Amino acid sequence: MANTFARAKSVTVENASATLSVATTVGHGPIADMSVDGDTLVVSNYGDHNVVMLDAATLAVTGGVAAREPFALVAAGGRAHVGVASANYDAVAVIDTRTGAVLKSYPLSFNVTAMAVDGGRATISYDGSKRLANSLR
Numbered sequence: 001m002a003n004t005f006a007r008a009k010s011v012t013v014e015n016a017s018a019t020l021s022v023a024t025t026v027g028h029g030p031i032a033d034m035s036v037d038g039d040t041l042v043v044s045n046y047g048d049h050n051v052v053m054l055d056a057a058t059l060a061v062t063g064g065v066a067a068r069e070p071f072a073l074v075a076a077g078g079r080a081h082v083g084v085a086s087a088n089y090d091a092v093a094v095i096d097t098r099t100g101a102v103l104k105s106y107p108l109s110f111n112v113t114a115m116a117v118d119g120g121r122a123t124i125s126y127d128g129s130k131r132l133a134n135s136l137r
Helices: none
Strands: 010-013 016-019 025-027 033-037 040-045 050-055 061-066 073-076 079-084 090-096 102-108 112-118 121-126 131-136
Touching: 025 040, 025 050, 033 079, 040 073, 050 079, 073 112, 079 112, 079 121, 090 112, 090 121
Parallel strands: 033 073
Antiparallel strands: 010 016, 033 040, 040 050, 050 061, 073 079, 079 090, 090 102, 112 121, 121 131
């Protein structure tokens, strides 16, 4: 059963009103993370084990790829860096947001907690061990 995120059609924030203009359904558990890269919105669906690419303006699904328990993600330069899990190890998968192809996978000893990207280089924070992995491209 798919989720729609909108529970109301308008909201008031600090005395200003906002109206919902577009809503979409992308599957179970789109609760992990999302990131915008130009005209592409990338959403990690932890519950459905996939990463979905949408048109940022219309929210129409433009692509997707299977990914086990995707969590943290950051998108830039046509690539999404996504923290994923497997039976053997956790990893950061690099996904081409235009084609949905997995370009690279970087195994990690612990699960990803946060990511940032600058100039095509991702910096990864993982587990509670205060570790950073840098230079993932």
